[in-house]
Amino acid sequence: MASQREIKRRIRSIKNTAQITKAMQMVAASRMRRAQQQVTDTRAYAQHIRGIVADISRRSGADDHPLLTKRDGGRVEIVVLTPDRGLAGSLVVNMNREAVRLAERVGGDIRVVAVGRKGRDFALRMRWKLVAEFTNVGDHPEASVVGPVAQQILDDFENDAVDSVYLVYSEFVSTLRQTPRAVQLLPVVAPEQAEEDVPQLGGPWNYEPDDPQAVLSALLPRYIEFTMYQALLETKASEHSSRMVAMSNATDNANELASDLTLLANKARQAEITKEIAEISGAAEALRTG
Amino acid sequence: MAPIRLEVVTPERLVLEEDADIVVARGADGDIGILHGHEPLITPLATGELMYRAGGEERHLAISGGFLEVRPDKIVVLADLAERSEEIDRDRAEQARQRAEAALTENRGTQLEAEAAASLQKALLRLRVAQQRRRHERPGPRTEA
Numbered sequence: 001m002a003s004q005r006e007i008k009r010r011i012r013s014i015k016n017t018a019q020i021t022k023a024m025q026m027v028a029a030s031r032m033r034r035a036q037q038q039v040t041d042t043r044a045y046a047q048h049i050r051g052i053v054a055d056i057s058r059r060s061g062a063d064d065h066p067l068l069t070k071r072d073g074g075r076v077e078i079v080v081l082t083p084d085r086g087l088a089g090s091l092v093v094n095m096n097r098e099a100v101r102l103a104e105r106v107g108g109d110i111r112v113v114a115v116g117r118k119g120r121d122f123a124l125r126m127r128w129k130l131v132a133e134f135t136n137v138g139d140h141p142e143a144s145v146v147g148p149v150a151q152q153i154l155d156d157f158e159n160d161a162v163d164s165v166y167l168v169y170s171e172f173v174s175t176l177r178q179t180p181r182a183v184q185l186l187p188v189v190a191p192e193q194a195e196e197d198v199p200q201l202g203g204p205w206n207y208e209p210d211d212p213q214a215v216l217s218a219l220l221p222r223y224i225e226f227t228m229y230q231a232l233l234e235t236k237a238s239e240h241s242s243r244m245v246a247m248s249n250a251t252d253n254a255n256e257l258a259s260d261l262t263l264l265a266n267k268a269r270q271a272e273i274t275k276e277i278a279e280i281s282g283a284a285e286a287l288r289t290g
Numbered sequence: 291m292a293p294i295r296l297e298v299v300t301p302e303r304l305v306l307e308e309d310a311d312i313v314v315a316r317g318a319d320g321d322i323g324i325l326h327g328h329e330p331l332i333t334p335l336a337t338g339e340l341m342y343r344a345g346g347e348e349r350h351l352a353i354s355g356g357f358l359e360v361r362p363d364k365i366v367v368l369a370d371l372a373e374r375s376e377e378i379d380r381d382r383a384e385q386a387r388q389r390a391e392a393a394l395t396e397n398r399g400t401q402l403e404a405e406a407a408a409s410l411q412k413a414l415l416r417l418r419v420a421q422q423r424r425r426h427e428r429p430g431p432r433t434e435a
Contacts, residue, residue, distance in 0.1 A: 044299040048359060048366050052332060143301040208333040218334045219357065222370070226301050
């Protein structure tokens, strides 16, 4: 049995760790609430811009817009939205696995635009070609942070450097569930919208200027930027909730370990006392008989 | 005249949801005024001021880029950025204008000139809209209900 002092030192160290993980849990919880709110706040815009893109991409003269046109060729750009920091449970691992699955599915020549340090590190480990990286986007990003990322992929696509662009992010399902997702950004796949939804949204609309191409040229870059912004917020909410759960588990484990060790320490102390009593009474007995 | 519902949304938030008698926005081809019963329309917006009248009062927003979606009883402004006049901090807007002017002088003749000019335009717009705040206290001409 380990000595009492040794056990006590371990208990102290574990309790310190538990305090730290508890603090991290609280911080993550408050960030998660704010991030969730941010996700909710994008819904109004999401509904309208999807409705417009769905409506206009169905119209004649829209299907040959360059950003909607499918290209042959296997040059693929993948935008990976990941956290900057670790200690978020299995989130990063799951996202990286999704990126690998996507890369295997689309095949071809892969290049990566990394948003977040974890994705960048993984792309380097996989020896994927890293064309751009954006780190330190913060815990509660504004819409303007995705501007440069969107510009990068639009430039690459328009300059015919790549044939398609995908996005890997984490969908925030609930505090306990985050699902990694891979979606196609370019060429733009118009969102599905049932015909019966259209009258409810007020469509079909007249467009001014009455030229689908011109409207699309203004609309699609915004749509891509917004899709990316929403995905970034989802990823942030996932990150904070995943970290909160991981840290809560760590705190529980540490407390459990500390209580096991306390039991062990008490046993060791008891054994020590028993031994001392035995020695004293043994010595007393020896004195009396001797 | 029946009121028309005005909704202003940006990627980040719902900025405004209110009933208005008339809405005037800066479209790509000039100002466009919308009343209840306007035909369904979608048009890009320029950087500019959005004015609406509600309860005899004129209110103003600074809008930079986006789309206007019109339904018979509802107007949705999908703006890249939108600020109500009372939200704009005039001192900060003034500082932004000075910065933008400095950037424009510095980058004249370079590739960055257009960008600097755009941010100056935005700063001037925000200042102008912030000035409109004073007019709120003075009720405008009432429209017949």
